[in-house]
Amino acid sequence: MRELALHILDIAENSISAGSSKIRIAVIEDLISDTLKITIEDNGKGMDPKTVANITDPFITSRTTRKVGLGIPFFKATAEACEGSFCIESEIGMGTKVSASFKHSHIDRMPLGDLASTLLSLIIGTPEVHWFFDYQINEHGFVFDDEPIKQILEGIPLSEPSVMKYIREVLEEGIKNVRQQALAKVETGK
């Protein structure tokens, strides 16, 4: 995978498969400490300690259609190749939290990529999940919560073209604004 946003999509798919009703994705860029941290947290069925211990092994998977699971080991290797770290915490019946951090300026760190498309795919494709997204660069932030949107819509599907356009634009503008604010700050000095 060529983008961190694709890894985020992949890990979030695990959360969906675990029956989560609420999933939170956080992407925190800190240019002062030179780190990029990604967290995906869900309230799904969780895993027992043995499964958690084995989860980064590519030959362990809960899937039955194929025997090899590559998503998590792949993400872990990506983080560790960038002087970063990887952590997975889980509890049966409580949920799972996956975090990966990267050295922001590391030459092997793949770009974040198309975050807005990843989020739009998740939000439109799994409307039964309550999605929460937090994006920060230094002190600038954008928070997206799809619950207020769903409350207003009351039964109008998210895949209705005008609704989809609205959500897409909220995400794209929110992400763009954070980047512009952070960039403006850097350019004007502190």
Place this chain on the structure above:
Amino acid sequence: MSTIKSLDDLKKIREEALKKQQIKESSGKTEVIVGMGTVGIAAGARETLKAILETIEKENLSDIIVRQTGNIGLDSYEPIVQVAVSGKDKVSYGKVNPEMAQRIIKEHVVEGEIISEYQIKG
């Protein structure tokens, strides 16, 4: 500062969508499902799904439910798109790139013409 979309904008969108719904009154919903397992994502499923959403938005197509699902179990055919027109059998398409996805929406979902050359057989 650019204008931030407000929830009031969304309320207007809802009113209009409701009017449209009343005029049409359920012509039956079509479901479009994209496989989003690790293999699917690595093979480009997000771009395929994006093309589907863009086509729906651009052509202003209502009453299409877009869903994503985990691994469908046919890795070598990823990205996989399935179309389920209400009352008819589900059709599975394999190795669907964005251009093919656009054609599937326009020809199968809108016109009702199955594109057999893209279909996964067997």
